[in-house]
Every structure is written in C-alpha cells, then in structure tokens.
Amino acid sequence: MVPGEARSEATGKVASQLRKGVLEYCVLALLRDGPRYGVEILDELAAVSVMTTSQGTIYPLLSRLRRDGLVDTELRESATGPARRYYTLTTPGRTALAEFAESWPRFRDGVDHFLTAPHGGSA
Amino acid sequence: MTGTEHPLVTDYLSTVEREASFLPAGRREELLADLREHLAVAVGDEQDPQAVRTALERLGSPAAIAAAARAEEPEAAAAATTAVAPKPPNRTRHTITAVLIGVTGFAGIAGSLPSAAALIVGLALLWTSDAWDRDTKVLATALTVATPVVVLLGAFLLSGRFGVMELLAVLAVGIALPATAAVRLLRALPKAA
Known part of the structure; x- marks a missing residue:
C-alpha cells in the first residue's frame, strides 16, 4: 500500500498531515447543497487526488462529525438497492464551514507568502 | 441478498x-x-x-x-x-518534604541528631519526588546542606568574640536558609485544584 520509493512516501506523509486538518471541512462543504450518502461523499473525495485516502477512514470521521452535532444522519430507503444513510449539514455544521471558509484564504495566502516571497539568503 | x-x-x-x-x-x-x-x-x-x-x-x-x-x-x-500531563500533586507529601527541610535549622537547636534526621528524610523525600524540577531540588539541597557549614564556620570565625549578638546572627542564618528553601519548594508547587 505504501509506495516503496522514499520520496513519494515523504510526500504521502505531508499530504496526510495536511489532509488531517482540512478533510472534515471538505466533507462539510460537500453537504452544503444538500444531503448525501456515504458512498457519494467518498466518491466525491476520491475524485480529488489530494483528498484520496483509504475510504474506510472517512467513516470514523463522519461518526465524529455526527457526535459533534455538525452533521445529522437519516436512513432512507432506496428504490435501487439497500437503504442508505444520508448525511445532512446542521446549523452548527454550517457555522463551522463558514468559519473555515473565511480562515482558509488567509491561511493559504500566509503559507504562499513564505513559499513564494523572496527572503534573501539561500535561494 | x-x-x-x-x-x-x-x-x-x-x-x-x-x-x-x-x-x-x-x-x-x-x-x-x-x-x-x-x-x-x-x-x-x-x-x-x-x-x-x-x-x-x-x-x-x-x-x-x-x-x-x-x-x-x-x-x-x-x-x-x-x-x-503531570500527575495530580500529592500535597501532603510535598508539604511534609518542605517542612522537614525547613525545620532542619530549628532542629539544630535541639541537637545535631534531630537536625540530621530531618535533613536526611527531607532530602530523600525531595529527590524521590517528581513535583520539583532539578534546579529547584539542587537549590533547596544547597541551601539546606549549606546551613550546618555556615553555622560551624560562623561559630569558628567568631569564636574569639562570641557574644549574644553573634550567637543570634548564626542562629538566624541557620534557621533562615532552610526556611528559604522550604518556602521556595512550596511556591514551586502547582496550586491546589
């Protein structure tokens, strides 16, 4: 599962640490326009490569979001298959998402500042 | 299915x-x-x-x-x-440690045996405790162990003209040094919850 090459392993570590902080907000953002069920959320995340992770690890995250009251769940019958658990954004969830959406550009710009601005010294 | x-x-x-x-x-x-x-x-x-x-x-x-x-x-x-996180402080033990160290000076008045006993037990409790950092322990030990040295040295130097004032001064220093150590130890403790 872990790539043998040391370089990609290190990149994987960076990505995994970054993902840890933002993944839950990406999940909240996915629910902004309406309820979705688990597999749907996972597929959306998998479509963006940096958010790719073992899909199964999302379920503990979803469970915590539910415990924290940021999402609500509801089991709905499906015409085509088994019943599906739908996740809905709650009001506190929406607030948390709005706060993140406000902080993120500042955060991103802050990081970019250090990564791109010339600081003299070693280049 | x-x-x-x-x-x-x-x-x-x-x-x-x-x-x-x-x-x-x-x-x-x-x-x-x-x-x-x-x-x-x-x-x-x-x-x-x-x-x-x-x-x-x-x-x-x-x-x-x-x-x-x-x-x-x-x-x-x-x-x-x-x-x-540090373990919740065992306040009774810490207080006993500080008091024993603090009274080594007083105990010296009663005789060298009670003083030495208080010193040994106090220092043993101090060094086996994790409530204080190393610097605090070293300082408290130095202050306490220095006391008998200071008292003996004072008594020796002043032996020529040893009056009431000199005796009081030596006693005061002998009592004050361990007491200072005790106060420092108590102050270094985290506040009770």
Missing part, C-alpha cells in the same frame, strides 16, 4: 472488528454498520468477486480504519493529554 455476505467481506469486517476492539462496543458496532452499509451500496447484489475486491481495496486496510477510529475517539485524545 447484498454483497455484504461475501466471504471476503465477512473476513474483512471481522478483521476490522478485531482491530477496533479498543473501541466502546457501541462505537465499534456503528463503525461496522457503516462499513457494511458502504459495501452493500458499493458492491451491489452481483457479488462479483472482482467488484468485492475493488471495494475492499478502496476501503483500505482494517488497521488503517481502526487507527482512524482511534484518532477520532475523545477518550483517545484525552488519554494522550493526561499521559503527558
């Missing part, structure tokens, strides 16, 4: 169950239900072995899922915090 009855799936789920045995039963059941439900949707009714394998691969290793579950547990976060 759904794909969750495929042997590969039941094997997978029982591995997750084993790996996640640290979770409270309710939470573990919830996780397994989530995964079962996911597989039911992802695999569908055909139970095509290749589809099952792909779905399980994409879910990731049971160990990774268990690790993610552990990271999301409030108890795990709390345990990690308490593991590094």
Whole structure:
C-alpha cells in the first residue's frame, strides 16, 4: 500500500498531515447543497487526488462529525438497492464551514507568502 | 441478498472488528454498520468477486480504519493529554518534604541528631519526588546542606568574640536558609485544584 520509493512516501506523509486538518471541512462543504450518502461523499473525495485516502477512514470521521452535532444522519430507503444513510449539514455544521471558509484564504495566502516571497539568503 | 455476505467481506469486517476492539462496543458496532452499509451500496447484489475486491481495496486496510477510529475517539485524545500531563500533586507529601527541610535549622537547636534526621528524610523525600524540577531540588539541597557549614564556620570565625549578638546572627542564618528553601519548594508547587 505504501509506495516503496522514499520520496513519494515523504510526500504521502505531508499530504496526510495536511489532509488531517482540512478533510472534515471538505466533507462539510460537500453537504452544503444538500444531503448525501456515504458512498457519494467518498466518491466525491476520491475524485480529488489530494483528498484520496483509504475510504474506510472517512467513516470514523463522519461518526465524529455526527457526535459533534455538525452533521445529522437519516436512513432512507432506496428504490435501487439497500437503504442508505444520508448525511445532512446542521446549523452548527454550517457555522463551522463558514468559519473555515473565511480562515482558509488567509491561511493559504500566509503559507504562499513564505513559499513564494523572496527572503534573501539561500535561494 | 447484498454483497455484504461475501466471504471476503465477512473476513474483512471481522478483521476490522478485531482491530477496533479498543473501541466502546457501541462505537465499534456503528463503525461496522457503516462499513457494511458502504459495501452493500458499493458492491451491489452481483457479488462479483472482482467488484468485492475493488471495494475492499478502496476501503483500505482494517488497521488503517481502526487507527482512524482511534484518532477520532475523545477518550483517545484525552488519554494522550493526561499521559503527558503531570500527575495530580500529592500535597501532603510535598508539604511534609518542605517542612522537614525547613525545620532542619530549628532542629539544630535541639541537637545535631534531630537536625540530621530531618535533613536526611527531607532530602530523600525531595529527590524521590517528581513535583520539583532539578534546579529547584539542587537549590533547596544547597541551601539546606549549606546551613550546618555556615553555622560551624560562623561559630569558628567568631569564636574569639562570641557574644549574644553573634550567637543570634548564626542562629538566624541557620534557621533562615532552610526556611528559604522550604518556602521556595512550596511556591514551586502547582496550586491546589
């Protein structure tokens, strides 16, 4: 599962640490326009490569979001298959998402500042 | 029937169950239900072995899922915090330590034996405690051990003209040094909850 090459392993570590902080907000953002069920959320995340992770690890995250009251769940019958658990954004969830959406550009710009601005010294 | 009855799936789920045995039963059941439900949707009714394998691969290793579950547990976060947090202070013991060290000067008036006893027990308690950092321990020890030296030295130097004032001065220093150590020790303690 872990790539043998040391370089990609290190990149994987960076990505995994970054993902840890933002993944839950990406999940909240996915629910902004309406309820979705688990597999749907996972597929959306998998479509963006940096958010790719073992899909199964999302379920503990979803469970915590539910415990924290940021999402609500509801089991709905499906015409085509088994019943599906739908996740809905709650009001506190929406607030948390709005706060993140406000902080993120500042955060991103802050990081970019250090990564791109010339600081003299070693280049 | 759904794909969750495929042997590969039941094997997978029982591995997750084993790996996640640290979770409270309710939470573990919830996780397994989530995964079962996911597989039911992802695999569908055909139970095509290749589809099952792909779905399980994409879910990731049971160990990774268990690790993610552990990271999301409030108890795990709390345990990690308490593991590094200092133990609640044993105030009685700390007070006894400080008092013993503080009275070594007074005990010296009663005789060298009580003073030495208080000194030895006090220092033993001090150095076996983790309530104080090394610098504080060294300082308290230096102040306390210095006392008999200062008193003897004072008595020797002043032996020619040893009056009441000199005696009082030596006594005051002998009492003040350990008392200072005791006060410092007590101040260095975390406040009672």
